[in-house]
Amino acid sequence: EPEVTQTPSHQVTQMGQEVILRCVPISNHLYFYWYRQILGQKVEFLVSFYNNEISEKSEIFDDQFSVERPDGSNFTLKIRSTKLEDSAMYFCASSEVQGGQPQHFGDGTRLSIL
C-alpha cells in the first residue's frame, strides 16, 4: 500500500539554526499537510498546501515557517531561527482530494532543539 515517507526520523538542532523537514506524499495525492505534536499534547494543524500554494494555515504557522514543493515528489517544511518550543513531532499528511477523503500520515520527524 502506498505510504507517506518522512525524513529524517529524528533531527537534533541547535537553537537559532534552520531546519528542513522532508516528506514524500503518496504519488497521486494533490493535497498536502503538516501537523505537529508537542510531547504530551494534541496533534495540531499547521498548514495545508495545494497547487503550489498555501490553502490554509493556523496561527502557529507564522513567518518562521515556510513550505515548498521543490519538485514533483517532495514536500518540505522549513523552520527558521528555531526555538526551544519548536521541539515536537512533525507529521506530514496527504490526501487525494479535500473535504471527505482520508488524510494519510507519515511516521513523523522528531525535532529536538537544544
Place this chain on the structure above:
Amino acid sequence: KQEVTQIPAALSVPEGENLVLNCSFTDSAIYNLQWFRQDPGKGLTSLLLIQSSQREQTSGRLNASLDKSSGRSTLYIAASQPGDSATYLCAVGGFQKLVFGTGTRLLVSP
C-alpha cells in the same frame, strides 16, 4: 472554533473485554471523522473514516459510529487484545484540516 474532546483519557481493561471510546465535538458542520491509533513515539495509523453522511463504519473488530447532530462518535473495540494497547485519537475533518482530540490511552492486560 472546533473543539474535540475524548473520554476517558485512559482506560485499562483485561484481555477479551469489549470497550467503547468516546469522542465529542462542538461544531456539527464536519466533512468526516477519522479514528487513528498511535503507538508510543510513533506515527498515526488510520483505523476508520466515517463520512458526514454515514452513521457507522466497521473494520474487523472495530466499529465506529457517528451522530453528527449531537456531536458524538464512538469507537467500539470487540474482544480486546494486548496488541490493541495504544493511544486512540479522534480527528474531525473540516474542508482543509483535521482537528484532533487529546486521545484515549488504552492498556489491555493479558
